[in-house]
Amino acid sequence: MNRKTGAVVLIFLFAAIVFISGCVQNEKVGAPVNKEFPEDGKGDESMNIQSIKVSSSAFESNGSIPGKYTCDGQNINPPLEFEGIPEEAESLVIIVDDPDAPTKTFTHWIVWNIEPVAKIEEDSIPGIEGLNDFKKIGYGGPCPPSGTHRYFFRVYALDKNLDLKAGAGRKGLENEMIGHIIAEGELMGKYSRK
DSSP: OOHHHHHHHHHHHHHHHHHHHHHHHHHHHHSOOOTTSOOTTOTTTTSOOEEOEEEOSSSOTTSBOOGGGSTTTTOOOOOEEEEOOOTTOOEEEEEEEETTSSSSOEEEEEEEEEOOOSEEOTTOOOSEEOBOTTSSBSOOOOOOSSSEEEEEEEEEEESSOOOOOTTOOHHHHHHHHTTOEEEEEEEEEEEEOO
16 A cells, blocks of 8 residues: 555545544434433422312303402402312312512412312411412402403312421422422413402
8 A cells, every 4th residue: 555545545534433423423412311200300290290170169260250359359269179189188289379460470379288178168268378479478369450460279289288387488388399299280360450
């Protein structure tokens, strides 16, 4: 093999190595992510969370919340009914919020360690209540500054009672719930002030 042929072979080999290493690198980048294990810190995504149907005799899903349950009325919680609470549920949590508030999602009610019942009566304290964004403990009804806002009444079934004191905030409640949600559901109602 002469010098010229040797140089061509070396260039060819070098090009082949670069090409192959490029293919291997691209293969690694394009490889599918293993979805079998959820990311750390994602809470309950690894659990099989069941659905709870949430309804109210006071208003339809996606309907208008009567003034009685708002800051313009008696400012009391509406009645809520639940279907599909798992038998293994130890307690329920209710979180009511308004994602249409001007600065952030506004929390109107958080209550936990509720007995796993099928119904919550209006104007009741079914469990331990926390601090809402009105800076008060208990229920604070819809009170939008302008326009029509959506209000989500969310229920979570947990596999335990929470060791959380009355007056705790939403962040503390949600941290305690991580890994213990076995079912959830929501009802959305709307309200605009006259």
